[in-house]
Amino acid sequence: MHQIQTPIGDEVIRSLKVGDSVTLSGTMVTGRDAAHKWMIETFIKQTRPAQGDDLQVHEELKKLLNGSVIYHCGPVVTGKSLQEYRFIAAGPTTSIREEPYQADVMKHFNIKGVIGKGGMGAKTLKGCEETPGVYFHAIGGAASFLAQTVTKVTGVFKLEFGMPEAMWVIEVKDFPVVVTMDSHGGSQHAVVDEASKKVLNDLLSR
Amino acid sequence: MRDLTNEIVELIRRTSSSLPKDVEDRLRTSIEKEAPGSAARGALETILKNIELSRANSTPICQDTGTPIFYVHYPVGWSTIQLRRQIRAAMEEATKKSYMRPNAVDAIYDKNSGNNLGGDDFPYIHFEEVEGEELTIELMLKGGGCENVGRQYSLPENTLGAGRDLAGVRKVVLDAVQKAQGQGCAPGILGVAIGGDRGSSYIKSKEVLFSEMGTRNDDPKLAALEEQLTKESNELGIGPMGFGGKTTVLDTKITGLSRLPASYFVSVSYMCWAYRRRKMTVKGEEVMYD
Numbered sequence: 001m002h003q004i005q006t007p008i009g010d011e012v013i014r015s016l017k018v019g020d021s022v023t024l025s026g027t028m029v030t031g032r033d034a035a036h037k038w039m040i041e042t043f044i045k046q047t048r049p050a051q052g053d054d055l056q057v058h059e060e061l062k063k064l065l066n067g068s069v070i071y072h073c074g075p076v077v078t079g080k081s082l083q084e085y086r087f088i089a090a091g092p093t094t095s096i097r098e099e100p101y102q103a104d105v106m107k108h109f110n111i112k113g114v115i116g117k118g119g120m121g122a123k124t125l126k127g128c129e130e131t132p133g134v135y136f137h138a139i140g141g142a143a144s145f146l147a148q149t150v151t152k153v154t155g156v157f158k159l160e161f162g163m164p165e166a167m168w169v170i171e172v173k174d175f176p177v178v179v180t181m182d183s184h185g186g187s188q189h190a191v192v193d194e195a196s197k198k199v200l201n202d203l204l205s206r
Numbered sequence: 207m208r209d210l211t212n213e214i215v216e217l218i219r220r221t222s223s224s225l226p227k228d229v230e231d232r233l234r235t236s237i238e239k240e241a242p243g244s245a246a247r248g249a250l251e252t253i254l255k256n257i258e259l260s261r262a263n264s265t266p267i268c269q270d271t272g273t274p275i276f277y278v279h280y281p282v283g284w285s286t287i288q289l290r291r292q293i294r295a296a297m298e299e300a301t302k303k304s305y306m307r308p309n310a311v312d313a314i315y316d317k318n319s320g321n322n323l324g325g326d327d328f329p330y331i332h333f334e335e336v337e338g339e340e341l342t343i344e345l346m347l348k349g350g351g352c353e354n355v356g357r358q359y360s361l362p363e364n365t366l367g368a369g370r371d372l373a374g375v376r377k378v379v380l381d382a383v384q385k386a387q388g389q390g391c392a393p394g395i396l397g398v399a400i401g402g403d404r405g406s407s408y409i410k411s412k413e414v415l416f417s418e419m420g421t422r423n424d425d426p427k428l429a430a431l432e433e434q435l436t437k438e439s440n441e442l443g444i445g446p447m448g449f450g451g452k453t454t455v456l457d458t459k460i461t462g463l464s465r466l467p468a469s470y471f472v473s474v475s476y477m478c479w480a481y482r483r484r485k486m487t488v489k490g491e492e493v494m495y496d
Binding site for chain 2 (some may be wrong): 019021034073074075076077078088089090091093094096117118119137139140141142143144145146147148161162163164165176178180188189191192193195196197199200203204
């Protein structure tokens with residue numbers, strides 16, 4: 001079991017291999033569909049002009065995400081203000097929807113880890129090699145359990161996207177994950193996909 | 207007519223936070239099939255801890271509290287207008303209590319309503335008038351991750367060598383399971399509808415998921431296919447979360463419906479392991495939960 005604290009250094013990332021169990025502690029930021037689309041359009045491809053507090057949030061995110069982790073999660077949060085916010089259900093959402101965006105977002109913010117479920121594709125795997133970074137797989141649906149590792153909510157951006165889509169800044173302690181995509185081109189998802197495809201072809205021929 | 211709003215809030219709390227026993231039992235049995243120390247086994251262990259914790263604390267099993275799907279069977283004399291109003295009020299209240307995540311997003315303007323009410327179709331409510339004195343309200347919460355990996359095939363499907371018969375149905379269902387990988391939060395439960403039009407076929411593929419684990423179709427041919435599909439899906443080796451392993455599918459439920467001569471649809475609804483479905487029964491003054 002690797003115990004890792006954010007921000008994460010490149011040498012730690014390079015030491016991680018597919019199959020490693022890890023517990024993460026420190027600050028991380030949630031971000032899913034709306035957030036990724038917004039980051040790409042506003043700051044990376046710049047096809048949409050920055051509006052409202054966009055530029056200010058961008059500056060904050062650059063500091064928070066540098067060397068840190070983005071979590072594909074749309075939590076259930078109680079409370080009405082920063083002092084009251086508490087995560088009560090916070091498992092991972094399916095990551096593959098961020099496949100068009102993830103590698104560029106990782107490089108732009110120097111993100112070292114992406115937490116989600118279901119794995120990601122070739123473009124993100126290449127992003128993991130180049131940044132370098134890894135994909136951490138959390139247990140899908142284990143929302144009450146994972147919410148217990150969230151010790152504090154320290155901020156929230158883009159609440160206008162709605163509770164699930166907002167970017168929540170959280171502190172976690174011993175958040176359990178498994179490395180399923182590493183910075184050396186290894187992907188458990190590609191391995192299982194290929195092996196299951198072979199079995200399928202065999203079953204279809206019967 | 208009696209106001210059932212509070213009782214429906216309780217139904218929502220139970221559905222969101224307390225996994226039915228038959229599903230939990232299947233998950234417990236599956237653990238023994240996975241190798242000690244494997245990621246697959248670790249995933250199932252975490253899943254079981256989460257089930258207990260959610261039940262103890264009345265917190266959502268999964269943060270994606272899903273599409274709320276209500277099936278209401280009501281005796282003669284009840285008003286569906288009032289029942290709909292009560293269900294919607296209960297949904298709003300359950301969202302305030304954090305049993306539900308605000309999940310209704312206007313698809314055109316990307317705006318989350320914040321209270322799980324969106325137009326006439328969210329939550330989804332199906333009403334049916336029945337004989338007798340009992341009113342039953344069943345609720346299923348189906349998360350988006352598993353909904354996204356559902357598939358519909360129009361047979362013949364030549365790329366898979368799937369013709370218009372049960373052998374062809376077998377092939378497309380196995381294809382759907384392989385394509386889903388772990389993305390629908392495996393181990394999953396398959397709801398399969400054969401026939402119908404595109405719409406009715408998908409609806410039936412979900413409706414069949416209201417039945418208990420291990421319920422077999424009365425038709426022996428379909429019952430056999432249900433067993434075969436569960437067994438062969440598990441041979442694919444996708445495993446819990448797609449980590450690789452022996453437990454990919456916990457159960458398969460198939461239903462058949464009439465089709466047009468020209469059409470042969472097979473719809474596969476994939477249900478995640480967080481298979482949330484509960485029922486309340488109202489009889490006279492008494493309200494019972496399953």
